[in-house]
């Protein structure tokens with residue numbers, strides 16, 4: 463197992479862990495937002511969103527992204543640089559199935575018109591959704607992206623020493639490792 467992959471497996475929760483990591487997705491047009499990382503594999507990191515969202519237009523214009531993972535106890539940070547591309551259809555369907563009933567229903571109701579409504583009407587619209595979101599296929603607006611990394615920077619704090627980063631950079635098909643100050 464390559465060293466960078468070993469570290470990813472050690473640091474990130476398994477794909478079937480329902481507590482999904484939060485990531486900050488930064489786009490090349492300066493913008494940023496928090497997302498759930500749906501899963502990761504040897505190709506990269508997957509997230510899912512609404513095709514009408516700003517980020518999807520920004521990624522169509524320029525697929526370069528940064529993903530930032532911050533551990534809740536602030537002892538670890540992982541920064542990924544890479545390029546985003548559409549995830550395979552079967553991965554998108556799998557990710558929808560793995561989301562909670564709340565998030566499945568959100569994928570159906572989270573539109574611009576809904577956002578204009580006062581809270582009572584938004585709650586009414588939510589409560590009157592009669593379909594079982596667990597039984598539904600993802601809406602046509604559900605879209606997944608795969609971020610293929612070319613740089614991985616693992617930051618580790620240490621109460622007894624200076625923090626340090628371990629960086630892996632993809633160069634001519636090989637991952638090169640270096641250490642950087644924290």
Ligand SMILES: Cc1cc2nc3c(=O)[nH]c(=O)nc-3n(C[C@H](O)[C@H](O)[C@H](O)COP(=O)(O)O)c2cc1C
Nearest residue numbers: 484493494495496497498510511512515516517518
């Ligand atoms: C903890 C947390 C998790 C979120 N997860 C997602 C997600 O997985 N997918 C998503 O589209 N938006 C998610 N959001 C909402 C986004 O941060 C963002 O507001 C939304 O996607 C619109 O972003 P955009 O206008 O930059 O496209 C999440 C927000 C928070 C606070």
